[in-house]
Amino acid sequence: MATSSALPKYIQISEMLIREVAAGHLADGAKLPPERDMARDLGIAVGTLRKALSDMHEKGMLERIQGSGNYVRAKADIGSVYAFFRLEKLRGGGLPTARVLSVDRLPKPAGAPCFGPHAEGHRIRRLRWLDDMLIALEEIWLDASYRAVISRDDLSESLYLFYREALGLVIGSVEDRIGTGAVPEWAPDDFHLRPGTATGFIERVSWTGAGDPAEYSATWFDTNTARYVSRMGRG
16 A cells, blocks of 8 residues: 655545545535544544544535534535545545655656646656555656756655645646547556556646646546546536
8 A cells, every 4th residue: 555645634634534524425415423533533633633624624614613513515626635646545535645656857758748847747656546545557757847957855745736746836737638548558556557558547737826837647547446526616
């Protein structure tokens, strides 16, 4: 499974609960269990859970009623770390984690759509999990104008969080094209689909809030364990 997340534990719990709400496993208006019971079931300290719930409250995903409890408030537009991560387990939800395989600065790949002014990009290859299930292989290219050098140690579970906090780059919109593709030759043995296997494929271009293309990525995902989900017009 993935290595330990670089994200704080309370953020992991908050993001997991937000994805459960998005998947419909926690309905709008549902009352959460008592905090001590919930913390015990999640295997975390009560203080950690309270920080996670406070994060949800700040995002407008939770209503805290004194003397009554905590109530889910579903909404479509939230400031989630994984707001643009569209893969879910077949039953919905699942906390994304990642393991970086390599980071290299290279000439941009031939045939890729425009994603920034520089002739080179940082190529990041990763394995992705949902909870403890390995579901995808990723190759992400970031335009090299944003930073001269990026190392594996720089990166956290969420690239977009790294972009925002370390590079001052905020991804404002993305375009995904979904289809099928062959697992690439560089897929590691850890990935259970062999090179050449046809599987789900996502090609993405990401833009800054100002409308400048900044990133290009390709994702191969196992359709037996994950699905692509995009929700609109809810909340």
